[in-house]
Amino acid sequence: MAKPVVAENERRRRRPTKSGEVLSERLIVDTALRMLREHGNAGLTVRRLGTALGADPSTLYRYFRGIDDLTLAIGDVLIGRALEGWRARGDWRADLRDLGVRVHGAYLAHPQAAVLTASRVTGRAHEIAADETVLGVLRNAGFPDADAVRIYHAFIDQSLAFAALDAASLALPEAARRADERVWRATYARLPADTHPHIAATAPLLVARMNDSAYPAALDMLLDSAAWQLRSLRGTSGS
CATH class of the missing domain: 1.10.10.60 (Homeodomain-like)
Structure with missing residues (x-):
């Protein structure tokens, strides 16, 4: 017991x-x-x-x-570190992008802990503060509650999912991580155009991008979609 x-x-x-x-x-x-x-x-x-x-x-x-309770505390501390020094500037998109980058970075600073905690719901003070902050930014921007919750859900899950994915890579032994990184240049970049025309056509771009995190691009896509929706809502309401 x-x-x-x-x-x-x-x-x-x-x-x-x-x-x-x-x-x-x-x-x-x-x-x-x-x-x-x-x-x-x-x-x-x-x-x-x-x-x-x-x-x-x-x-x-x-x-x-026990260890599981300690795990939840560790996850909450990582979220707290993401919130340290963050202040809303009044531009909801810029504020959420800054917060997302901070959350992702706080987890990657401790990749082993990120793998252990990114999928957990702590119910602790820092997590609750982060949720309140994101929802507040969205509601104050003018999103209806149902849309604010939907975007909040996508925002936080995307941030934590990429944190877990990128942290898992960083947590690999150095030799394994370097071997994975070489695959794009050693394998994909050498596939012939007659059998793999689309990979061959984009090989230099794949080599340049695929060893970096896709999180910044994915975050921008999410926020661009939300911004388009907000503009549509304002147009519909005539404001």
Whole structure:
């Protein structure tokens, strides 16, 4: 049975860990991010985390119900980092593009953590703040609620899906990632025009683009579509 999680101000250790730091939820999450970066997802266990923190592993259950609960906290911290310093400028399209790029970048800064968390719904403070922010930008721009929710859904799922896809590539061993990147030049660029005319015709463009993330282009396509819809709505209403 899962142990009850105690409020932060009640569960903070009175004595520092062996490393001299006072245990806290933030310290645990930061240490978990470092472990994921250094050892991958398989390296994140309660026992190893306790060792890295210089604390008894059982102490972690005063902060999290288990590794899955910690995973949700990690995902929420990544979203929080995307929101840091972001301010709406009053141009809904530019604001959403900036926010999308920030979310994507925050996850790619921790690719192993992104693979682990991008598909999760945390229900935590930063995630809720991000959802409120995106919906607010869309509703304030003039989108009806049903359209605002539809665009929000596409926007956030697209951002996280590309974050997971691109992070999975970055999380590969270096040799495997480089081998994948060489395929476009070593294989696709050499296909003959008589058997693969369309690939052969576009081969230089494929080589130039396919090893980069398609997220910026996909994000622009989504926002362009939303902008066209908003213009149509305004034309219909006569405004």
